Amino acid sequence: MYYYQDFDFEMIIIAIVIYLFLVISIAKLGTYKKCGGIKALVVSLLFTPVAGIIYVAISPVKSVLKIVHYRCHHCGLEFTNHHKYCPTCLKEGEKHRLERISMRTY
Ligand SMILES: [Zn+2]
Structure with a gap:
């Protein structure tokens, strides 16, 4: 037992x-x-x-998206497409290069 x-x-x-x-x-x-x-x-x-x-x-699969943004230091605007110079600033006759920013979203 x-x-x-x-x-x-x-x-x-x-x-x-x-x-x-x-x-x-x-x-x-x-x-x-x-x-x-x-x-x-x-x-x-x-x-x-x-x-x-x-x-x-x-549960859906966690989407790890890498979003690339391009930000202008001069006007602070962000763009999803790459431009050689900030389009907004270019209209005012100023040439400002865009900074590439990559973000991770879940
Ligand atoms: Zn700008």
């Missing part, structure tokens, strides 16, 4: 380890999604990893 109880205890430990492993794996997957790793971790812990997988799966 004791043997079976001991066996069950080991099984519970193994189950917890597998459970936590799954939760951490889902959390890692979640970091690539819009929901984020922490939310995926919480959902997996509270509502089982199965719910966590579904939660991560339906």
Whole structure:
């Protein structure tokens, strides 16, 4: 009888380890999604990893967009297209080079 109880205890430990492993794996997957790793971790812990997988799966992929802007130091305007000189300042007869700025949006 004791043997079976001991066996069950080991099984519970193994189950917890597998459970936590799954939760951490889902959390890692979640970091690539819009929901984020922490939310995926919480959902997996509270509502089982199965719910966590579904939660991560339906969450849209985190879009890491690299947006390049060109800013004029003189007038402060930003442009999405590259110009050799600031078009606004050029109208006033001034030649100001644009600074390239790259931004990351999530
Ligand atoms: Zn300008």
